[in-house]
Amino acid sequence: MCAKNTDTANIETKGYCHYKCTNGIKRHLLVDVLGNPYFVKCTAANISDDDGMLEIIRANKEYFLDLPEGHIITILLDNGYHKEFLENEIEKIEKRLRDKIKIEISAKITPEQKATSKQENPAKQGFVVIFKRWIVERTNAWINQCRVLWKNCEGLLVTSETKIRICAIRLILRRIT
Secondary structure, three states: OEEEEOOOOOHHHOOEEOOOOEEEEEEEEEEOOOOOEEEEEEEEOOOOHHHHHHHHHHHOHHHHHOOOOOOOEEEEEOOOOOHHHHHHHHHHHOOOHHHHEEEEEOOOOOHHHHHHHHHHOOOOOOOOOOOOHHHHHHHHHHHHOOHHHOOEOOOOHHHHHHHHHHHHHHHHHHHHO
């Protein structure tokens, strides 16, 4: 997820994402099945999705290694990631991580599925739900409800990460009440 920089953002936080044509930062999130952010990492927008994922895994390596024996975390990614590259890089970080992390790429929607969806509901246009991918999209939508996260005006990427965590805490507390 990209966020544009304002003029008050620091030079270290600036980067250009060619995919989304955005000058700013990227927010990399690992969420649980309920959509609650588990791990957050902010990078300059010119950092690839693969590299952002690897930074999250490097920063939280001990968490994954401390999982009980036989417990495997499945990370479901969209088609912007490269499964083989990530699996090789995770193995370079720590050989034991290969047994703890399973990477899956979500299926791309086929033209037939999109046509079937439009036949079922002709008024529906555009977005088609992809299995389990909507969990992350919903989390991104929730985070965008926090006004302080609409744009990046922070000097440090850590500050942006903290604001995402505060927003996530607010969302979890709202669900409890």
